[in-house]
Amino acid sequence: MSGESPELTPETPRPEPTSEEYRRRRLIEDDETASEAVVAAVANAEDAERDALPPLGDRFDVESLDALVDAGTAPSAGGFVFTRTEELTAEIEVSFRYAGYDVTVSEHYVLVE
Numbered sequence: 001m002s003g004e005s006p007e008l009t010p011e012t013p014r015p016e017p018t019s020e021e022y023r024r025r026r027l028i029e030d031d032e033t034a035s036e037a038v039v040a041a042v043a044n045a046e047d048a049e050r051d052a053l054p055p056l057g058d059r060f061d062v063e064s065l066d067a068l069v070d071a072g073t074a075p076s077a078g079g080f081v082f083t084r085t086e087e088l089t090a091e092i093e094v095s096f097r098y099a100g101y102d103v104t105v106s107e108h109y110v111l112v113e
Helices: 019-024 034-046 062-069
Strands: 025-027 093-098 101-106 109-112
Touching (some): 034 062, 034 101, 062 093
């Protein structure tokens, strides 16, 4: 067929993502908390066991991190209750340093740099 781009033909193989790309971004699973996902992502980037990393709780309150980025949680502040609605388009992101990495956590993924 004429007009097809070369990228869409079956003969053209798609480039495979590198292992480095897999190490950098990790989706948060439905059954894990944000803090668990952070430790898993950094352990993967370090190619180490999770227990080999310093405790994330030594850096800050992991329950607050989990509550902040958990889509099902409606945190309260100063007597106000904030809920998430479909009109809310901004995604929450939290960034910090952990085990020598710059970590960004959102509701859906952990980015390790």
